Amino acid sequence: MAEIDTFRFSDSEYETRLSRVRAAMEARGIDTLITSDPSNMAWLTGYDGWSFYVHQCVIIGPSGDPVWFGREQDAQGALRTVWMNEPDLIGYPDYFVQSDERHPMEYLAAKLTERGWHTGRIGVEMDNYWFSAKGYQSLSAGLPNELFDVTNLINWLRGPKSPAELDRMRKAGKIVERMHARIAEKVEPGMRKCDLVAEIYDASLRYDADWGFGGDYPAIVPLLPSGADAAAPHLTWDDKRMVTGEGTFFEIAGCFRRYHCPLSRTIFLGKPTQQFLDAEKAVLEGMEAGLEAAKAGNLCEDIAIAFFSVLEKYNIVKDNRTGYPIGLSYPPDWGERTCSLRPGDRTVLKPGMTFHFMTGLWMEGMGFEITESIAIGETGPECLSNVPRKMLVKD
């Protein structure tokens, strides 16, 4: 029935995911789970489309395949992208869209009731962009029992990647290699940021005949602040020209069928200042120490402590986490929002877990980013892409 299969995995992969979710539900005593996170929806069903600006979700009921719920017109997109045969799609009428009189979650409550799924213990993702306070109130009002918070229940299961998922992430790694190579080739004093971003997008998208694939949109747009503005981690771009005597970091990701490989590098135009050379030395040494600790059985905090210890030696303070899990994502975040690489996070590393080892420094007057995306292995990490791990200096 479905016509576009490029985004899908094998049925058995989806069936495995579903049974893992059901096991986790059972362990928490959840009869019906409602997931609003587009990444979780895609992971469970293959559903892909830019429809997350209206209320939608996937429902895992007490039995059977996942049920897709969304705007009526988007059921057409679901039909074309989900793995299930004769999929169970609930579309709400268009007058529920962005109305101040009715709410899609009222409609969902009624549909759950029709199916007799309203009486059990129902789990919702309370801290998710796509499940608003009002959505929660509207759904609650239509159901007899209190809702249970299952934020990140699925996200945690997404942590260790299957071989097919790792394959996608390595392809995303290829793409980000090409993006950084393009930047290195094109960047020069006088070039406008918006033109450089055009180059970055071009390198992220084009079909490569040798690879046999092209790119998808990343969950975060390119971030490339220069000079003192690079003290701010999340500025995007403007029309200004690149200037000699300034460092710029490029925080970008390759994306292949919604799977990400983020990777940052820093470029200095002209002769780097001592501050940049010191930052490079500390980050590269710290990264080696962190990668050494990135193996199965260790903890998330082990990577962070190894990295921070080196920074400390160099009297550099970084008061933010140094990484997060990555994989399948939709805007606004390419992270999975479960564990973090920071002291105190005692999550045990398992083979196939994937992280953006975010060793960025945002300091007074400058920013510096050289990062890696890695997959945890039994004895050490695999870097998901291969970009020269150094500051690029262009005179």
Add this chain to the structure above:
Amino acid sequence: MAEIDTFRFSDSEYETRLSRVRAAMEARGIDTLITSDPSNMAWLTGYDGWSFYVHQCVIIGPSGDPVWFGREQDAQGALRTVWMNEPDLIGYPDYFVQSDERHPMEYLAAKLTERGWHTGRIGVEMDNYWFSAKGYQSLSAGLPNELFDVTNLINWLRGPKSPAELDRMRKAGKIVERMHARIAEKVEPGMRKCDLVAEIYDASLRYDADWGFGGDYPAIVPLLPSGADAAAPHLTWDDKRMVTGEGTFFEIAGCFRRYHCPLSRTIFLGKPTQQFLDAEKAVLEGMEAGLEAAKAGNLCEDIAIAFFSVLEKYNIVKDNRTGYPIGLSYPPDWGERTCSLRPGDRTVLKPGMTFHFMTGLWMEGMGFEITESIAIGETGPECLSNVPRKMLVKD
């Protein structure tokens, strides 16, 4: 203090906006307003950055300038983008980020309490992507009184655009003209979708010396489904080739400094089928009727009814709204989420209101989009861009 000023309007424009918000708050009896919508945050303060994947907001207290609240590291971005002198920035420590032990909204509650802003009537945007159910619970738990729902209070004020805002939207209109011209130039049978998207991004971003500006990222990525898949309105792209005998719609927007001009066109490769010719005739005639009704004093539903009446004449059923307000936006939506162009919406049209007149048809076996973005005037609408209003046929 701030170094990047490209995204900012004049101080007096921001002061006007603030006083309009305070008047609306007073009318609703709100002492303190908390806005989590990145578009509202930018409209009030100029704040710009891709940080909306963590909890953040702007607070309008009983007096004084807006207060920015966000992750500590993002205060650096705020410092560089907001209009306020010596801005009042509250940054929460990084261990609040994506933690299952503590929530940024607990921190906010404590800060409001310190300022004595906790006892009044506090308004929050209950139905916003960026104010989660958990965020609501955490904030509520830290404050003595019930929170009030002010969803879209600011969005409604954003409806009629200032001359400076209209200027930005016309610039976005220039960009979308260039994007459609590029598609028309490049599209041909055999071209891969991902390569066509690379062309679209290039045209949306490059600096134009005649114009004196380049482009920003749109709040929605290009949508370009072909053939029967175009029955689904929100599919993005894949690596497949464009094929003779298929129609493809291109739903894209130009974006200039976060202001959008969406515009869709349909291209048929080869000889269009009768269904496409019929759709074109109905949509163009319906659009004329709708534009006729798009003037100050009329209602939103007048545009919709005028359009739908023509469709009815041609026995075409469109069971979704036919437009929405546009302007300043961040992902996931370039709409303002207030009124809609649909029967029953009796919002009065005012000069300077801007809409995407979304006359798209998603039907069995095909999709067809020819749309316009318009500004309401006293006697009729202004089209914000000038792209030939017809189906493009390329043999």
